[in-house]
Amino acid sequence: MTESISESISESLAAGAQRAKLSPAMAAVAERLLVDVAGLCVAARKADYVQAALAAWEADGRCTAIGHARTLDAAGAAFVNGTAAHGEDFDDTFEGGPVHSGAVIVPAVLAVAEREKISGSDAARSIAIGVEVMCRASLVAPKLIHKAGFHPTAVLGAMGAAAAVSTLLGLSKGEFVNALGIAGSMASGIIEYLAEGAWTKRLHPGWAAQSGIRAADLAHAGFVGPRTVFEGEHGLFHGFARTTDGQWDKLLDGFGSRWVTSTIAFKLYPCGTMTHPYIDCARRLSKKIAVENIEEIVCEAAEGTLHRLWEPLAAKQRPPNAYAGKFSTPYCIASGFVLGNAGLDAFTEERVRDPRLVALAGKVRYEIDPDNPYPNEYTGHVRVKMKNGSVLEERQPHLRGGAHEPLSRADVEDKFRHNCAYGGWSKQQADQFLAWAKGAFDARAIDLAGFRR
Numbered sequence: 001m002t003e004s005i006s007e008s009i010s011e012s013l014a015a016g017a018q019r020a021k022l023s024p025a026m027a028a029v030a031e032r033l034l035v036d037v038a039g040l041c042v043a044a045r046k047a048d049y050v051q052a053a054l055a056a057w058e059a060d061g062r063c064t065a066i067g068h069a070r071t072l073d074a075a076g077a078a079f080v081n082g083t084a085a086h087g088e089d090f091d092d093t094f095e096g097g098p099v100h101s102g103a104v105i106v107p108a109v110l111a112v113a114e115r116e117k118i119s120g121s122d123a124a125r126s127i128a129i130g131v132e133v134m135c136r137a138s139l140v141a142p143k144l145i146h147k148a149g150f151h152p153t154a155v156l157g158a159m160g161a162a163a164a165v166s167t168l169l170g171l172s173k174g175e176f177v178n179a180l181g182i183a184g185s186m187a188s189g190i191i192e193y194l195a196e197g198a199w200t201k202r203l204h205p206g207w208a209a210q211s212g213i214r215a216a217d218l219a220h221a222g223f224v225g226p227r228t229v230f231e232g233e234h235g236l237f238h239g240f241a242r243t244t245d246g247q248w249d250k251l252l253d254g255f256g257s258r259w260v261t262s263t264i265a266f267k268l269y270p271c272g273t274m275t276h277p278y279i280d281c282a283r284r285l286s287k288k289i290a291v292e293n294i295e296e297i298v299c300e301a302a303e304g305t306l307h308r309l310w311e312p313l314a315a316k317q318r319p320p321n322a323y324a325g326k327f328s329t330p331y332c333i334a335s336g337f338v339l340g341n342a343g344l345d346a347f348t349e350e351r352v353r354d355p356r357l358v359a360l361a362g363k364v365r366y367e368i369d370p371d372n373p374y375p376n377e378y379t380g381h382v383r384v385k386m387k388n389g390s391v392l393e394e395r396q397p398h399l400r401g402g403a404h405e406p407l408s409r410a411d412v413e414d415k416f417r418h419n420c421a422y423g424g425w426s427k428q429q430a431d432q433f434l435a436w437a438k439g440a441f442d443a444r445a446i447d448l449a450g451f452r453r
Helices: 005-017 024-043 048-056 074-087 102-116 120-137 152-168 173-184 200-220 236-241 273-286 303-309 313-317 329-338 355-361 409-423 427-440
Strands: 060-064 294-301 364-368 380-386 391-396
Touching (some): 024 074, 024 102, 024 409, 024 427, 048 074, 060 074, 060 102, 102 152, 102 200, 120 152, 120 427, 152 200, 152 236, 173 200, 273 303, 294 303, 294 329, 313 364, 409 427
Antiparallel strands (some): 294 380
């Protein structure tokens, strides 16, 4: 019998990767993900969609939803934290995927580690492995999951979370394979939220996180899943990418010894990742020109981003609500010009109806760049034609915060502090969490009880 993809991953972990010491680079990634995700949970804790997620979860327990007094079962804590962490689209991204792994894997691992009183070092290793599975899987069939109408973070997140929690619980090789097999039937997430700015994208990481927990718990209890869940004739990639002919070496080669996620990107703006280089271009140009003198803005764009961030153009030029604005390149560019930034305050219901932003977004259009390197690189280009006929242009060759221009630990902590202030935490509360985070992965057990307010 040919070894399956799941079995190959399980073998790699059994051969030493599961208990091996993390590389310094991956240990740093795990720590930054912990800080970034926690800050995002605080930033969104009072938001209507987080309150709805919390109210709708039935089961109480002993696990922490960061920033909330109510404690939940592990699945519930992972769901609420994952939804909050992704809700403002300010969480990390993996260049080449793209997927948002931190908002899935960190909540899943924290919840089960708190439930089972598991050590910080095991939690860090499990985060690294879950992120690696999820991000590597995103390279197997680039762009095809999105093209088929699904959200890669939601679909592949269930698999990464199952791998992370299976590692955390010390499942056997067979149980690990079963957990992945079970998670394949829990994976889900369509991208119809794009039509009207609905909230469903926000819950995708939380749902994937709790799915991974349930899959691992079922496998641990003896439930059997298909071992060919990834590559099978009716497997995950057939269902969500419409292919079984993937680049499986991207998932398997060097797994556990060569970490492809050591350069994971941390976001500087709370909106669609591929809009960021365009915002940078707009901000630079805004210092050189008067916005009221702009006649037209034309941008080169990657074809693979059009259906999410550019089309239908008329709707993107006038997003119906604040959340839809996060996935409108014209609106994000207008924010860069008019506001000089695109922070959390750029994506409110009041802002999205600002006549200055609406007018300028209506002047933005695109041209397809057939040589654009997406998804390997996220680039930006803004060409402005002024009313006097002059033309100014800016290009951004890469995503700031990613592999080419990474954020430092201090940068991530600064972002954390701003998010905590936005969500109503005091400086003392933010300092308390940062002090805890510095030693969390050396602790005997993960305990988030101090952060339930």
